[in-house]
Amino acid sequence: MSEKVLMKGNEALAEGAIRAGCRFFAGYPITPQNEVPEYMSWRQEEVGGAFVQAESEIAAVNMLYGAAATGTRSMTSSSSPGISLKQEGISYLAGADMPCLIANIMRGGPGLGNIAGAQGDYIQATRGGGNGDYRLIVLAPFSVHELANFPKKAFELAEKYRMPAMILADGILGQMMEGMSFDFDPVEPAALKPACWSIGGARAEGKKRNMVYSYALGEGELEKMVLKRADKYALIERDEVIYEERFTEDAEILVVAYGISARASIEAINIARKKGIKVGLLRPITLWPFPTKRIKELSSKVKCILCPEMSLGQMIVDVKLAVDGKVPVYLHARPGAFFPVAEDIAVAIESALTGKKEQLFDLESLADKATLGCHQPENKPSKEGALL
């Protein structure tokens, strides 16, 4: 427990990980997550942990792989393009069943995109992202408070199921300051139960060697390994779903949003409720496992669903799968790394209920507007300049 203080999102995330017992961090500079490695560089030294500024995101995630394999609570962080580079290692971590924490402070994409917050990596995070069949436990904070408190939850889930966990936040959350507190007492790593699978001294304890690997070349061996993991995934989908609901008791329309989009949606719901619109919110906190069951239940009670996302519509795929065509599901999309605006979402709520199109993402009309051929995007340098 701690008193309430003002803290920046990225630093709260780093301190939260330290307090959760994280004693290894490897990272590489990329905006808007730089405060995480910067904080870790001196804080790990203070608590007797290790910090490495890696030569690349690829090296950082492989350092994480090595450190996690020793049974040390280990973490890396990055932002969208860097997380893409880490996918090789994340796939290995999943294939070798290594618990660890990866934080993605999402920015605009694709490519270099820009450095403002975005939610364009939902599919990558929830479907694995690297090669092969695997999942990550994905936690989506929507406040600095949650950024600070989710690392502990993430490490616990990762260790319970022996798999990597991800905290999927965005540049807005990472960069903003707000009041927060830690809801737990600092974890002393020595007090944690040692992992029976860890390397670096298994034989010294009088046991056989431990081997960490993701390959299975014998006939049928890999399928057995992947199916065993699938059983675990089914258990997680049954037992570990976390979400928050607001105003859903009398809702005619349901807003489903996560992270910073949920923050803006809450304000939008306040605006709409003042106008007498019965609107509720379901905020997925675990993006995988997704609250499919609860959204399915709620879809039988509402007229329609709206998904405000800072992407071209990624989480909406999971919502539509849950709803299974029972009610219309609309998208309010801000994919260009723009801050979601409560007033716009409030308009989208009204549009969804009344059959209008304002502030809704309308695929049919977009196709008519599309232009093909040789066109060069306007590329004037902005007055502020761009930090990359």
Added chain:
Amino acid sequence: MNPITHKPKSLVDISTHYCPGCGHSVVHRLIGEVIDELGIQNRTVIVAPVGCAVFADKYFDCDSIQGPHGRGPAIATGIKRAKPDSIVFSYQGDGDLASIGMAEIIHAAARGEKITVIFINNAIYGMTGGQMAPTTLVGQPATTCPKGRNPDLQGYPINVSEMLSQLKSPKYIERVSVDSAPNVIKAKKAIKKAFQNQVDNVGFSFVEVLSICPTNWGVEPIKALDFLREKMMPQYPLGVFKDEGKTQEGK
């Protein structure tokens, strides 16, 4: 009857998948003997590469981790930093270390990671079937340069030991060969030093081992040894490139 030789305790008693004549088996044995002699089996971790030595993790009776192509030095960094009392060695081939993993080896060396790297240079990609490596000699044929490596198209071979020697941090860099009994004995001495340095917390230690690949070179083992001596050694001269161990540090 007293056996005059025996299998090292730290090697698992199974047959390897290596081709007849391959140098990997020899180097495995040397490492096994060194681990035994230094009494470090219980705290040693092998980082196995992608390449012919991918299953090296099965052959050493010590903790192991198998990682992505070329990333061994990064993985070893993570292990050593998280568990400094472990003895970590990354075992890599030339495709793994000198091509896809060049960034990882240079930066692990530049940081002076207190790890041991055993680098097997046989001038070709073995596991994937004989493609050109960064170490393939000028004129040497490979499946992706069937007419032989052409410097105009593919440039010249990379001499990794010489390159790493330009860095300040590494403490020990030597190139050895396993082509003959005297050279095998020298190779063992070098490997032992590279592990002893880690036991003594000296710093980054690197041994490049010139080795043969009769299968992918398409020649008999005896002729392959001749090729190593006549063609590889002029390009990759044997010797100590750096040795700034305990003496220089005054420990």
